[in-house]
Amino acid sequence: MQQLNVDLGDRSYPIIIGAGLLDRADCFTPYIAGKQVCIVTDDTVAPLYLERLRTTLTGLQVESVVLPTGEAFKNWLTLQQIFDALLSARHDRRTTLIALGGGVIGDMTGFAAACYQRGVNFIQVPTTLLSQVDSSVGGKTGINHPAGKNMLGAFYQPQAVVIDTDSLTTLPRREVSAGLAEIIKYGLIRDLDFLAWLEQRMPALLELDAQAVTEAISRSCRIKAAVVAEDEREGGVRAILNLGHTFGHAIETHQGYGQWLHGEAVGAGMAMALQMSARQQWITAADARRGIQLIAAAGLPTAPPAAMQPDDFIRLMAVDKKVLDGQLRLVLLQQLGHAVVTADYDHAALDATLGQANSQ
Amino acid sequence: MQQLNVDLGDRSYPIIIGAGLLDRADCFTPYIAGKQVCIVTDDTVAPLYLERLRTTLTGLQVESVVLPTGEAFKNWLTLQQIFDALLSARHDRRTTLIALGGGVIGDMTGFAAACYQRGVNFIQVPTTLLSQVDSSVGGKTGINHPAGKNMLGAFYQPQAVVIDTDSLTTLPRREVSAGLAEIIKYGLIRDLDFLAWLEQRMPALLELDAQAVTEAISRSCRIKAAVVAEDEREGGVRAILNLGHTFGHAIETHQGYGQWLHGEAVGAGMAMALQMSARQQWITAADARRGIQLIAAAGLPTAPPAAMQPDDFIRLMAVDKKVLDGQLRLVLLQQLGHAVVTADYDHAALDATLGQANSQ
Numbered sequence: 001m002q003q004l005n006v007d008l009g010d011r012s013y014p015i016i017i018g019a020g021l022l023d024r025a026d027c028f029t030p031y032i033a034g035k036q037v038c039i040v041t042d043d044t045v046a047p048l049y050l051e052r053l054r055t056t057l058t059g060l061q062v063e064s065v066v067l068p069t070g071e072a073f074k075n076w077l078t079l080q081q082i083f084d085a086l087l088s089a090r091h092d093r094r095t096t097l098i099a100l101g102g103g104v105i106g107d108m109t110g111f112a113a114a115c116y117q118r119g120v121n122f123i124q125v126p127t128t129l130l131s132q133v134d135s136s137v138g139g140k141t142g143i144n145h146p147a148g149k150n151m152l153g154a155f156y157q158p159q160a161v162v163i164d165t166d167s168l169t170t171l172p173r174r175e176v177s178a179g180l181a182e183i184i185k186y187g188l189i190r191d192l193d194f195l196a197w198l199e200q201r202m203p204a205l206l207e208l209d210a211q212a213v214t215e216a217i218s219r220s221c222r223i224k225a226a227v228v229a230e231d232e233r234e235g236g237v238r239a240i241l242n243l244g245h246t247f248g249h250a251i252e253t254h255q256g257y258g259q260w261l262h263g264e265a266v267g268a269g270m271a272m273a274l275q276m277s278a279r280q281q282w283i284t285a286a287d288a289r290r291g292i293q294l295i296a297a298a299g300l301p302t303a304p305p306a307a308m309q310p311d312d313f314i315r316l317m318a319v320d321k322k323v324l325d326g327q328l329r330l331v332l333l334q335q336l337g338h339a340v341v342t343a344d345y346d347h348a349a350l351d352a353t354l355g356q357a358n359s360q
Numbered sequence: 361m362q363q364l365n366v367d368l369g370d371r372s373y374p375i376i377i378g379a380g381l382l383d384r385a386d387c388f389t390p391y392i393a394g395k396q397v398c399i400v401t402d403d404t405v406a407p408l409y410l411e412r413l414r415t416t417l418t419g420l421q422v423e424s425v426v427l428p429t430g431e432a433f434k435n436w437l438t439l440q441q442i443f444d445a446l447l448s449a450r451h452d453r454r455t456t457l458i459a460l461g462g463g464v465i466g467d468m469t470g471f472a473a474a475c476y477q478r479g480v481n482f483i484q485v486p487t488t489l490l491s492q493v494d495s496s497v498g499g500k501t502g503i504n505h506p507a508g509k510n511m512l513g514a515f516y517q518p519q520a521v522v523i524d525t526d527s528l529t530t531l532p533r534r535e536v537s538a539g540l541a542e543i544i545k546y547g548l549i550r551d552l553d554f555l556a557w558l559e560q561r562m563p564a565l566l567e568l569d570a571q572a573v574t575e576a577i578s579r580s581c582r583i584k585a586a587v588v589a590e591d592e593r594e595g596g597v598r599a600i601l602n603l604g605h606t607f608g609h610a611i612e613t614h615q616g617y618g619q620w621l622h623g624e625a626v627g628a629g630m631a632m633a634l635q636m637s638a639r640q641q642w643i644t645a646a647d648a649r650r651g652i653q654l655i656a657a658a659g660l661p662t663a664p665p666a667a668m669q670p671d672d673f674i675r676l677m678a679v680d681k682k683v684l685d686g687q688l689r690l691v692l693l694q695q696l697g698h699a700v701v702t703a704d705y706d707h708a709a710l711d712a713t714l715g716q717a718n719s720q
Contacts, residue, residue, distance in 0.1 A: 035685055076436055087507040091681045113514045118502060119593070142478060147447040153478045155515065233479070313601045321477045323452045327393055 002214075003219055006137060008065055011157045015137060017214065021164040021336050022049060022125070028186025031159040034094030036061045040082055040109040041100040042069040045127055047168050053100055053125070063089045067105070072258035074104045074144045076152075076174040087149050096121045096159070102128035102175075103135035103262060107153070110141030114156035124158045127167040129213075130263050133186075133220035135289050136161045138228040138241075148319040149249045155233050163221075165214055173206075177299035178263025180205060182246075183216050184294055185270060186223040189240045192337030194295070196220055197356040202297045239322055240339040243331045244270030250316035251304050260305075267300030277333040279349040287336045310354035362574075364581055366497060367589040371517045375497060375581050377574065381524040382485070383411050389435075391483050391519040396421045398613040400442055401460040401471040402429040404613075405487055407532050413460055413485070423449045426464065432618040434464045434504045435673035436512075442472040456481045462488035462535075463495035463622065467513070470501030474516035484518045485525040489539025490623050493546075493580035496521045498588040507608045515593050523581075525574055526566040538567060538623025541604075541658070543576050544654055545630060545657030546583040549600045552697030554579055555654070562657045599682055600699040603691045604630030610676035611664050620665075628659030632713050639709040647696045670714035 001016035013031075020029045038059045041050055048065045054062055067078050067083045086095065099109035099122060106124050113122035123134035142153020168176070183205075187195030197206070197219075204212040224241065229232055231238040248269030260268075271292045278288035292302050304313075322329040327343040330350075334340050361378035373391075381383075397420045401410055406426045414422055425445045427438050446455065459469030459482060463469045466484050473482035484496035502513020528536070543565075547555030557579075558565070564572040584601065591598040608629030612620055620628075631652045638648035652662050664673075682689040687703040694700050 076440075080436075083512060084507075087505060087679060090678060090683070090686075091623070091680060094684055114512065115502075117511060118500065118513045118515050139477065142475075145443060145447060146529075147444075151447065151477060152443060152475045154475065155478050247709065274466060318450055319447060321453060323450070324454055325452065 001113055002218055004218070004225055006157070006225045007237065008157060010025070011139075013158055013160050014076045015161040015163065015225065017163045017165065017221070018162065019166050019210070021162050021229070022052050022167070023056055027044055027162050028057060028098075031121070032093070032096045033121060034091075034096065035336055037098060037099050038082070038086055038091060038095060039061070039064040039068065039088070039098045040105060040112070041065070042067045042105055044069040045101040045105070045160055049100060049127065049167065053098070066293070067108070068286065070258045071104055071144070071262065072126070072256070074108055074324060075344050076143060079108055079112055079143055082109065082156070083116060086116055091116075091120075093117045093120055096123060098125055099136075100125045100195055101131070102126065103131040105137050105149070106131050107141050108143060110139070111143060111153050111154055111156065111332070114141055114154035115358050119156070121159050122159040126161065126163060127216075128171055130182055132217050133179060134182040134224065136163070137221055137224045138360055139232065139326065148316075149252055150321070151308060161301045163217060165210065165217065168213060174207065174261060175263075177267075178261040180298035180299050181263035181267040181270065181295070183220050183289075184298060185241070185243050186220045188229070188240075188241050188270065188274075188291055188333060188336065189331075189339035190324045190337065191219070192224050194223075202294070206299065216306055236341070239329070239341040240331050242322065243333075243339050244268075244273050246317055246328070246330060247304070247323060249314065249320065250313050250342045251308065254308055254312050255305060262314040267295045267298070268304050271295055271302040272304070273330070273332055275356065276345070276349050276353040278329070280332065280346055281351055282332065282334050283336055287333075291336065307342065313354045322333065361577055364578070364585055366517070366585040368517060368592055371499075373520050374516055375521040375523065375585065377523045377525065377578055377581070379524065379526050379570070382409060382527070383416055385416050386484065387522050388417060388458075391414070391481070392420065392456045393481060394452070394456065396449075396451045397423070397458060398442070398446055398451060398455060398457040399424040399451045399458045399460050400427065400465060400472070401425070402427045402621065404429040404463055404476065405461045405465070409487065409527065411623060413458070423451070425703065427468070428518065430618045431464055431504070431612070434468055438473055438502060439468055439472055439503055441447070442613050443468070446476055451476075451480075453477045453480055458482060458483045458485055459496075460485045460487065461491070462486065466491050466496050467501050467510070470499070470516055470518065471513050472502060474501055474514035478623070479516070481519050484521040486521070486523060488535055489528055490535070490542055492577050492582065492594070493539060494542040494544060495580055497584045499592065501613055503690050508626045509612055510681070512677070523577060525570065526576065528568055529572060532661070535623075536566065537627075538621040540658035541623035541627040541630065541655070541660055542660060543580050544651075545603050545626070546580045548634075548651055548693060548696065549691075550583050550587070550629065550697065551579070554583075555697060559654055559657075562654070564585060580712075596701070599689070599701040600691055601665060602631050602682065603693075603699050606677055606680050606682060606688070606690060607632045607664070607673065609680065610673050611668065613676050614668055614672050615665060624661055624667035627658070628662060628664050631655055631662040631691055632664070633690070635716065636690070636705070636709050636713040639654040639712055640692065640706055642692065642694050647693075662664075670711065673714045
């Protein structure tokens, strides 16, 4: 069992990583203040892990809410099911919500915790690789709006993140690849050594080799925790964690939530960011190829859907949360292993990237 | 023009009080960071003040959203209208929302600001007496759930509160009384001198005497700001600001939102809290009568609706946000001018208060 810390003053919290943690009460009870707990999960994860976690929490008043699975349900209507359950079981301000599932469950449960009675505690128990290395850490919570992904939400930190690496054994192959997209991201934006390690260990990661996976999760969480500690509310550097996400969100919105996995869209989006960074001559064409090869090696798409036109991107990216005063800022690579957020890019390079994407 | 300060570290902000402030750009522009502004108001206030405020903000990109009037619309569906307007006008993270209206508009606009893109700035411009002295200050925002008032929301502070006392001239008499309920509350919970002043100046306040009203607003805001600075997130003392509100919320929920004004329900609720405090022998019967007389002098009800049974109260109060570990805490008066929050009260006194309420 490893423990990292997200350093945010009085909102600091641990990330606990290990095998079999779902069965260990000592990973949960220190972070539960009252007697009431509400586990929020989805109909994919519930049959696998809900009863195990309930058993671990014996002695507390445990409710559970099982939501429909998928990004398509990451909306207010689904969120209401959490509020309805809390209110009908009369959960008070001292209740603790537990998010048991992937990124959608984590985002929705966190936002529900942020809103319920103006804020109650919650614990992240991410069960997908993507949520373990990314969305469960850092306090971004929220839901989608038909006009854009994660448009409504809160910065709201959990009491703890409990990562049971055993839960990956039930994860579909496609979701493993989606998680690897965010792992690759950390190498690209901040850690060239990690990128090289990933190139070497990609076969082991795809086979869910326990040692490799634990190492990848731990290194990813460490980078994420450091960036979040520098800039909790994304006033500046935190936005580099969105490498590939502006393009990726446009893809997800265009396809309809739930068609492409988030990690798949981010994979294609990072490939676009690499190409555009090369067009700007910030990185070499060889650097871009190297990054794109790693994305492909993880089993991820490296181009957006053929049906998407440049205009679709322009329209959908205009509502990105990184737009300020009408200017779209993009996360690009100044060199491999070093990302920047900037509105100071060559618009011809953007047009070419969007055009080329379409011609693939 | 007077200026008070709500002292909350890096979330501190001014309360600006004066006549004719709606026309003064210098009361607004220092608190607007970007170029985009969205005024949120309702269909009662819009015809009176919207164009004036738009004119004051000339030079900015100003959107406006006009919501239906009243507590019955303080829900997610109405909130969506704000998000839809922001997204279709492509407002970014640097936008500023302005709440132009009463408490419902302030609560909803503040919650919309808390959620939009995980948090944007907002300014409170309360136009009712109640919102000027209470709901606009302190950062409580939210919406109702069918099972309880203000069950969903956020602690989210504005950049400024701008109180134009001229806006009271268009306020219906019934709403003036409702505002006086919260003003009386400050005297009861924390300031015996202010209570005596109110007894003397009540006729002037009911006639909206400018000097008396400004004094009452300023003294009320000062008390509220001090309590909020002590306990922003209602971990303790802030709950005394809810004197009469637990009973009052039960009345509002029972009657259906919008039947009794919030201030009217609080008036009746404070009368019940006074009676119960006297039953506990914490205050004298004469003290209770004195408080109740002042509530009546303000034109407020001093008893709940005749149709409400003790069981209705018990059921509706069980979801109060002050319930902890199944115990309902109440705000009661230990002496006139000094309130406490306590679960340590005589349940027979509560039953008697609820029973007597019904027999009136």
